[in-house]
Amino acid sequence: MATIKPSIPKGTRDFSPAEMVRRNYIFNTIGSVFKKYGYQEIQTPTMENLDTLTGKYGDEGDKLIFKVLNSGDFLAKVPAEKLSANNSQQLTPSISEKALRYDLTVPFARYVVMHQNDISFPFKRFQIQPVWRADRPQKGRYREFYQCDADVVGSDSLLNEAEFILIYHEALSELGLKDFTIKINNRKILSGIAEIIGKPQLIVDMTVAIDKLDKIGFDGVTKELIERGFTTADIEKLEPVILLQGTNESKIENLKSVLQDSAVGLKGIEEINTIISYIALLRPQTSDLRPLHLELDITLARGLNYYTGAIFEVKTNEVAMGSIGGGGRYDDLTGMFGLKDLTGVGISFGADRIYDVLEELDLFPEVTSESTRVMISNFDHNAETYALPLLGKLRESGINSEIYPSSAKLKKQLNYADDKKIPFVILIGSEEMESGKLSLKNMKSGDQQKLTIDQIITVLKA
Amino acid sequence: MATIKPSIPKGTRDFSPAEMVRRNYIFNTIGSVFKKYGYQEIQTPTMENLDTLTGKYGDEGDKLIFKVLNSGDFLAKVPAEKLSANNSQQLTPSISEKALRYDLTVPFARYVVMHQNDISFPFKRFQIQPVWRADRPQKGRYREFYQCDADVVGSDSLLNEAEFILIYHEALSELGLKDFTIKINNRKILSGIAEIIGKPQLIVDMTVAIDKLDKIGFDGVTKELIERGFTTADIEKLEPVILLQGTNESKIENLKSVLQDSAVGLKGIEEINTIISYIALLRPQTSDLRPLHLELDITLARGLNYYTGAIFEVKTNEVAMGSIGGGGRYDDLTGMFGLKDLTGVGISFGADRIYDVLEELDLFPEVTSESTRVMISNFDHNAETYALPLLGKLRESGINSEIYPSSAKLKKQLNYADDKKIPFVILIGSEEMESGKLSLKNMKSGDQQKLTIDQIITVLKA
Numbered sequence: 023m024a025t026i027k028p029s030i031p032k033g034t035r036d037f038s039p040a041e042m043v044r045r046n047y048i049f050n051t052i053g054s055v056f057k058k059y060g061y062q063e064i065q066t067p068t069m070e071n072l073d074t075l076t077g078k079y080g081d082e083g084d085k086l087i088f089k090v091l092n093s094g095d096f097l098a099k100v101p102a103e104k105l106s107a108n109n110s111q112q113l114t115p116s117i118s119e120k121a122l123r124y125d126l127t128v129p130f131a132r133y134v135v136m137h138q139n140d141i142s143f144p145f146k147r148f149q150i151q152p153v154w155r156a157d158r159p160q161k162g163r164y165r166e167f168y169q170c171d172a173d174v175v176g177s178d179s180l181l182n183e184a185e186f187i188l189i190y191h192e193a194l195s196e197l198g199l200k201d202f203t204i205k206i207n208n209r210k211i212l213s214g215i216a217e218i219i220g221k222p223q224l225i226v227d228m229t230v231a232i233d234k235l236d237k238i239g240f241d242g243v244t245k246e247l248i249e250r251g252f253t254t255a256d257i258e259k260l261e262p263v264i265l266l267q268g269t270n271e272s273k274i275e276n277l278k279s280v281l282q283d284s285a286v287g288l289k290g291i292e293e294i295n296t297i298i299s300y301i302a303l304l305r306p307q308t309s310d311l312r313p314l315h316l317e318l319d320i321t322l323a324r325g326l327n328y329y330t331g332a333i334f335e336v337k338t339n340e341v342a343m344g345s346i347g348g349g350g351r352y353d354d355l356t357g358m359f360g361l362k363d364l365t366g367v368g369i370s371f372g373a374d375r376i377y378d379v380l381e382e383l384d385l386f387p388e389v390t391s392e393s394t395r396v397m398i399s400n401f402d403h404n405a406e407t408y409a410l411p412l413l414g415k416l417r418e419s420g421i422n423s424e425i426y427p428s429s430a431k432l433k434k435q436l437n438y439a440d441d442k443k444i445p446f447v448i449l450i451g452s453e454e455m456e457s458g459k460l461s462l463k464n465m466k467s468g469d470q471q472k473l474t475i476d477q478i479i480t481v482l483k484a
Numbered sequence: 485m486a487t488i489k490p491s492i493p494k495g496t497r498d499f500s501p502a503e504m505v506r507r508n509y510i511f512n513t514i515g516s517v518f519k520k521y522g523y524q525e526i527q528t529p530t531m532e533n534l535d536t537l538t539g540k541y542g543d544e545g546d547k548l549i550f551k552v553l554n555s556g557d558f559l560a561k562v563p564a565e566k567l568s569a570n571n572s573q574q575l576t577p578s579i580s581e582k583a584l585r586y587d588l589t590v591p592f593a594r595y596v597v598m599h600q601n602d603i604s605f606p607f608k609r610f611q612i613q614p615v616w617r618a619d620r621p622q623k624g625r626y627r628e629f630y631q632c633d634a635d636v637v638g639s640d641s642l643l644n645e646a647e648f649i650l651i652y653h654e655a656l657s658e659l660g661l662k663d664f665t666i667k668i669n670n671r672k673i674l675s676g677i678a679e680i681i682g683k684p685q686l687i688v689d690m691t692v693a694i695d696k697l698d699k700i701g702f703d704g705v706t707k708e709l710i711e712r713g714f715t716t717a718d719i720e721k722l723e724p725v726i727l728l729q730g731t732n733e734s735k736i737e738n739l740k741s742v743l744q745d746s747a748v749g750l751k752g753i754e755e756i757n758t759i760i761s762y763i764a765l766l767r768p769q770t771s772d773l774r775p776l777h778l779e780l781d782i783t784l785a786r787g788l789n790y791y792t793g794a795i796f797e798v799k800t801n802e803v804a805m806g807s808i809g810g811g812g813r814y815d816d817l818t819g820m821f822g823l824k825d826l827t828g829v830g831i832s833f834g835a836d837r838i839y840d841v842l843e844e845l846d847l848f849p850e851v852t853s854e855s856t857r858v859m860i861s862n863f864d865h866n867a868e869t870y871a872l873p874l875l876g877k878l879r880e881s882g883i884n885s886e887i888y889p890s891s892a893k894l895k896k897q898l899n900y901a902d903d904k905k906i907p908f909v910i911l912i913g914s915e916e917m918e919s920g921k922l923s924l925k926n927m928k929s930g931d932q933q934k935l936t937i938d939q940i941i942t943v944l945k946a
Binding site: 039 | 491492493496498500501504505519520521522524525526527528531532533536548551552553555556557558559564567570571572573575576579580581584594595598599602604606614616618627628636639640641643762765767821822854855859868869873875876877882884885886889890899900903904
């Protein structure tokens with residue numbers, strides 16, 4: 023076997039024990055909140071049939087799907103002329119029938135349609151799994167990364183939207199974030215605005231342009247709107263809407279008067295109001311919405327062609343970072359697989375970005391239940407023999423513990439414990455064996471105490 | 485977008501909420517025991533470079549590796565003659581540079597070598613991730629399935645072997661299994677036996693044959709041994725060893741006398757004895773080994789070319805099923821990636837088979853912390869408005885809870901709760917709203933009680 027210098031594909035990552043503890047902390051926190059709100063976990067296969075995925079993400083998306091080569095003699099059934107044409111794109115379906123999951127949404131739609139007879143609707147599911155994209159890797163963008171999605175299908179109740187806002191608030195707060203903004207908008211409001219200025223057919227152009235307000239400012243948006251076929255008269259009408267400021271309540275009041283002649287626009291405002299009143303009912307302890315960081319932002323569009331009602335986006339204000347979550351309501355998710363008129367709404371957490379935010383803000387807990395709590399030193403055969411029954415006792419008490427597996431210098435053993443972030447070490451020398459009082463060393467403070475094994479168990483379980 | 489009838493690739497599976505709860509129960513139980521013994525989790529990417537995997541699993545294994553097609557115009561750099569040769573196997577490396585993880589062992593070896601400067605040895609890691617094999621799918625054999633591995637590298641202490649036996653015992657017992665056997669053998673004993681009969685070069689042929697004793701009986705083994713180059717005189721010497729019966733102690737005594745002239749064979753026996761004495765020390769509450777279900781089985785070989793010391797295999801005796809776990813010590817895992825002389829030992833749990841065993845024996849817990857604990861009914865707008873603050877209160881108390889998201893007939897709502905295996909439903913009608921005493925329905929017994937929300941919280945948290 024030739025020796026090869028080991029590496030991994032670009033855009034992919036190994037996760038070390040320290041990283042896994044932190045990643046699990048994020049996934050478990052988000053997953054627990056999903057469960058608290060009645061969402062249930064599912065998983066779908068890593069590989070989907072290629073035709074399940076093709077055509078769902080646009081032409082650019084199709085190119086970024088990782089295709090899996092058929093097994094065995096994959097060329098056997100390929101006609102000679104197809105091979106000699108030397109066209110990769112045309113050859114692909116002949117030599118590849120499977121592909122790696124590109125997101126969690128299309129597999130979820132496929133799941134719902136395939137299992138529709140076993141599902142009790144409304145179906146509240148969450149899913150935390152990796153996805154793969156053949157994107158150009160760069161800082162913060164990977165070819166394998168996790169998505170954390172929750173969706174409910176088969177319920178048009180706006181209570182779902184209200185609960186998603188609370189889920190965002192609860193999960194991010196539990197992770198220690200303090201200053202973040204949950205932005206909300208509604209496709210119907212955007213439709214109403216396009217209707218009012220008399221250009222309903224240009225709604226996509228309008229929203230694509232005003233979505234960039236943050237980045238290019240009002241002058242930039244104006245320029246783009248004109249390029250996209252709007253007149254200066256249109257923009258005059260749009261200006262007060264785009265530049266809407268103030269509290270959610272005053273924005274809603276302003277929009278009500280702007281949109282008074284648009285039935286769909288008023289419907290959008292009514293939906294926002296209903297969501298807000300649901301939130302107030304669900305939080306009886308306070309009627310104050312401010313701690314929710316909820317902000318009506320009518321420039322928010324995200325995948326507009328997809329969303330039909332509420333649109334969400336979450337940003338942290340503590341670190342410069344793109345959105346750390348988003349979602350919205352869609353009315354025809356499963357239509358692509360032949361199941362019509364099933365409405366749904368869902369959200370997603372950007373776990374990799376949240377990881378970077380928590381790291382930058384130093385918000386990860388220092389000790390978790392994942393880690394080894396105590397290591398017993400190992401100086402010689404006698405000490406090892408003395409220690410093993412104590413190790414058995416520690417584990418019997420449910421304490422994650424280990425012994426250094428062979429005798430070695432103290433420094434080496436302490437370095438090992440330090441690298442593994444083990445908070446306590448039990449030192450056993452001849453004095454300890456004689457007295458039955460063991461030295462418990464706190465690795466952070468350096469303090470040492472002489473205690474019996476039962477006292478140590480009490481300390482470690484505290 | 486054309487409507488396509490959705491399906492998934494053969495040999496792959498969707499996991500429903502009920503299945504996920506059970507799978508997580510198995511993974512969490514095994515993972516907790518790994519952690520209790522000081523093992524730390526890592527994860528490696530789904531895709532490895534193809535040349536990391538090729539040549540590690542034999543020619544048959546290489547064929548079963550799923551290869552990922554290069555992105556973009558993958559034919560561009562393929563020479564015309566290579567394409568026209570029409571040879572799938574030769575073309576593969578030109579159009580595919582990446583492949584799906586085939587097991588957890590080779591990626592672990594690659595990880596250790598790549599990160600050797602960041603790792604504090606001995607490195608105790610566990611890994612629970614899916615692997616993919618282009619095998620012919622059949623009952624119980626999938627193309628995507630999870631492996632659960634724990635390994636320690638950089639320690640030759642037999643304490644590790646002893647702890648792995650305890651890990652098997654503890655994890656399987658916690659999962660509710662009562663009658664299982666942890667078989668142990670040692671490559672050195674097998675070497676000693678081959679040495680004693682004067683055929684050390686035929687050790688692989690010998691072990692492949694006697695490994696089949698369970699299936700083909702002693703006559704079958706005899707036939708195979710003769711085909712593989714052993715004489716009847718050899719087999720006469722082998723017979724008492726192959727048919728060794730009795731307690732571990734008596735087997736060891738017998739082997740000691742058979743192997744008295746083989747240094748390596750005696751070393752193997754000594755290792756078994758050391759492991760057993762470590763186990764006794766680690767279990768101070770009892771010196772009785774019987775509850776450990778430990779059995780010395782010298783016909784046990786598993787991937788012999790690979791293992792250099794201890795060999796493990798676990799079988800359940802309650803259900804007809806192949807092995808549910810296995811492992812052993814290897815002396816040169818990382819040599820294939822250029823890091824020599826790093827010894828290691830590891831075990832693996834067969835999670836899919838354990839799932840089938842627990843299901844057949846009805847050992848899955850009925851209620852877990854994963855599920856919704858209570859659902860509030862929803863009859864009309866008034867009841868909903870009354871219910872939402874109570875829902876907020878339940879969740880504030882840490883209780884997984886949900887409200888049926890719109891008003892519907894009672895039967896439909898109770899069916900929904902039943903399908904989701906929600907154990908309690910709170911019914912709120914006009915009487916309940918007036919009195920503040922809510923009806924708590926136990927979905928299993930059908931019993932109903934009138935209680936305040938605070939009383940309900942107490943009941944549900946019990």
